Amino acid sequence: MYVDLGNALNGQPRLTREALDRLDDRVADAHERIARGRADADHGYAALNLPDTVDADAVRAAVADFDDPETVLTVGIGGSALGAATLTEALGGDVDHYILDNVDPAHVGTLLDSLSLADTVVHVVSRSGTTAETLSNFLVVREAMTDAGVDWTERTLVTTGEAGNLRSLAERHDLPALDVPAGVPGRFSALSTVALPVAALAGADIEGLLDGARAEADRLSGSLFESPAYAYGAACYALERRGAGVNAMMPYAESLEYFAEWFAQLWAESLGKDAVGQTPVRALGATDQHSQLQLYRAGPRDKLVTLVRPRERPEVPIPETDLDGLSYLGGESLGGLLDAEFEATEASLAAADCPNIRVEIDRVDAHGIGELLYGMEAACVLYGELANVSTFTQPAVEWGKRAARGLLGGGDFPEADAVGEKRELLVE
Numbered sequence: 001m002y003v004d005l006g007n008a009l010n011g012q013p014r015l016t017r018e019a020l021d022r023l024d025d026r027v028a029d030a031h032e033r034i035a036r037g038r039a040d041a042d043h044g045y046a047a048l049n050l051p052d053t054v055d056a057d058a059v060r061a062a063v064a065d066f067d068d069p070e071t072v073l074t075v076g077i078g079g080s081a082l083g084a085a086t087l088t089e090a091l092g093g094d095v096d097h098y099i100l101d102n103v104d105p106a107h108v109g110t111l112l113d114s115l116s117l118a119d120t121v122v123h124v125v126s127r128s129g130t131t132a133e134t135l136s137n138f139l140v141v142r143e144a145m146t147d148a149g150v151d152w153t154e155r156t157l158v159t160t161g162e163a164g165n166l167r168s169l170a171e172r173h174d175l176p177a178l179d180v181p182a183g184v185p186g187r188f189s190a191l192s193t194v195a196l197p198v199a200a201l202a203g204a205d206i207e208g209l210l211d212g213a214r215a216e217a218d219r220l221s222g223s224l225f226e227s228p229a230y231a232y233g234a235a236c237y238a239l240e241r242r243g244a245g246v247n248a249m250m251p252y253a254e255s256l257e258y259f260a261e262w263f264a265q266l267w268a269e270s271l272g273k274d275a276v277g278q279t280p281v282r283a284l285g286a287t288d289q290h291s292q293l294q295l296y297r298a299g300p301r302d303k304l305v306t307l308v309r310p311r312e313r314p315e316v317p318i319p320e321t322d323l324d325g326l327s328y329l330g331g332e333s334l335g336g337l338l339d340a341e342f343e344a345t346e347a348s349l350a351a352a353d354c355p356n357i358r359v360e361i362d363r364v365d366a367h368g369i370g371e372l373l374y375g376m377e378a379a380c381v382l383y384g385e386l387a388n389v390s391t392f393t394q395p396a397v398e399w400g401k402r403a404a405r406g407l408l409g410g411g412d413f414p415e416a417d418a419v420g421e422k423r424e425l426l427v428e
């Protein structure tokens with residue numbers, strides 16, 4: 001991964017090279033804490049060891065009995081779904097991959113009606129094994145399979161923690177089950193048994209992914225100027241402290257659209273604590289140049305824009321045309337056009353003093369995606385250290401989960417009482 005901070009400097013909010021130099025001492029301390037956390041495999045930090053601790057053979061063995069499925073359906077939500085979606089969207093492969101995360105009945109019904117369930121492998125993923133959306137969706141999928149005459153126990157793979165409802169269900173029905181690795185929070189679990197099984201079923205290069213991640217891990221060092229991941233994390237932190245409360249993540253590759261979604265969870269749940277945190281916004285280049293860019297360049301000075309691209313793209317030439325006004329496009333390629341749009345956006349933001357950071361990988365392939373995901377995770381952990389927040393917890397999310405559970409009669413949760421206290425100012 002390559003991170004270019006040039007356009008992050010001297011804009012508004014104003015971050016200077018001198019400020020980055022000063023921050024570097026704190027990066028060195030933070031790096032030591034991270035290294036200690038990794039050495040002790042402490043909760044959260046253990047995720048940064050995944051390139052070396054994940055057992056790729058066990059993942060492959062767990063999916064080996066599902067012979068050439070047409071479709072994989074991941075039933076999970078948040079960190080239990082977004083990593084898998086990011087991998088298959090970026091890397092493609094031999095299966096159609098669908099995610100069932102939300103419990104919108106209209107969507108679930110339409111999706112299940114459209115699938116040939118006999119040719120589908122269902123991967124149910126929940127670290128806690130208790131998430132209501134995931135468990136409910138799985139019960140619906142299971143029934144749909146039974147109704148279609150499919151033995152769901154033959155078509156289901158589980159990934160979950162040591163205990164919980166999903167673990168009990170897997171044991172009761174003797175389902176193949178993988179463990180979520182200890183100490184790895186969901187949003188840091190893309191390079192584990194959580195997301196790798198679908199990549200394996202799709203025939204993706206798992207070793208390549210892990211090699212890419214390892215390459216990024218090897219670049220972590222006590223200076224932000226030597227580690228792309230830390231450069232990104234430190235600059236985001238420093239810009240946020242100076243007023244860039246928004247980080248628009250804007251990949252210029254259709255295959256990285258889910259990456260922005262994955263990044264949004266990583267950044268929001270990890271860093272949104274104690275009135276700190278950068279609000280991640282999902283964008284896509286060049287599409288959102290034609291919608292959101294107006295705001296990024298001319299709206300409130302509270303933003304950082306992160307522009308992500310591969311350095312190499314597939315070659316699709318734009319055919320020549322004899323239309324005068326279009327002749328400049330003929331002989332160009334779609335990739336060339338997209339890169340010109342990327343560089344034009346970068347320049348237009350810089351010309352308006354809007355901080356932006358360029359993040360590149362060589363290609364959207366297994367190695368590049370391994371670098372990118374690991375790099376962003378390490379950036380996030382560093383940011384959390386610098387901001388002194390508890391990166392690996394999500395108490396605000398848990399509050400809402402307890403309230404919903406209480407409402408549904410799933411236990412006595414005082415948070416549910418707040419629902420009755422809703423204020424109303426209804427206009428009809």
Ligand SMILES: O=P(O)(O)OC[C@H]1O[C@H](O)[C@H](O)[C@@H](O)[C@@H]1O
Pocket residue numbers: 077078079080125126127128129130131134186187269394397398
């Ligand atoms: O994997 P699960 O335990 O089902 O959790 C799925 C998601 O649930 C919660 O909302 C957490 O805040 C997320 O971090 C997590 O990724």
